[in-house]
Amino acid sequence: MPKSKSHSLLSPDLLGRLERLELVSRKVFRGRMKGERRSKRKGESVEFADFRQYVPGDDLRMIDWNLYARLDQLFLKLFLEEEDLHFFAMIDASDSMNFGDPTKLHVAKQLAAALGYVGMCRADRVTVTALGPEGRRAPVLRGRSNLLKMLDYLDSIEPGHNVSLHDGIKEFSLRTAGTGVAVLISDLMDKAGYESALRMLIGRRMDVFVMHVLSPEELDPPLRGDRKLIDIEDGDEAEITINAYVLEKYRDTVRQFIGSVKQFCSRRSIVYIPVRTDTPVETIVTKYLRERGVVR
Known part of the structure; x- marks a missing residue:
């Protein structure tokens, strides 16, 4: 595999720092094999x-x-x-994730790769998977020697798997046995909602973490004037005039949405982690995820 492929997700410096970390589970799971x-x-x-x-x-x-x-x-x-622990990283690969610079999907891949490598370094079982059809090919990995295999799989994930979060998690649950630490990496932009998907993971007795990935442009859009907005996933259209009042209403709606997700997660012992795509993945993993108890 070309070096550029791995470097696009995990730099050599970050790999060295990840080797010193360990995934944290708030629950006790009975492992299948001896680990570290x-x-x-x-x-x-x-x-x-x-x-x-x-x-x-x-x-x-x-x-x-x-x-x-x-x-x-x-x-x-x-x-x-x-x-050993079984670590699952589930990546939302819908079209809405193909937005921003870097895209939300690229950042999601970086986060999944970083956490997956931490698990493999500790001899945990690791499954990094896209929601939807791509998830059927996801291998179960163990040991740092499988890093390139994980990066190959992540590199193959393309946006456009517009399954709902509910259907994606349902398919994941049907093809995956056992329990463990489950991290959902998504923008949670699903017209059908995210609630039923998270309830399914809780029902599986998973230790659930949600990494809510949003771009700066979504939080504070640099738009003005007359615009035609098109939903990238289902093609719905809306014509709108964007002015200061509309932008403030939009920002307020986004704040309410984020607040509702935080509240939903808090009430169900799900760890909620906001992620901005303009934050370096090194900072997210070694600082924010440590503060929120995902790694130590």
């Missing part, structure tokens, strides 16, 4: 954690006989268990 993650559950690894009193039926091999000789009581040695 310290679990809150107690297991049988080599790192000691604590003692507890013996209960009939416990494994006699775990009894601390030295402690028994001193205290004349049976105690079991507990150890921290290492487990």
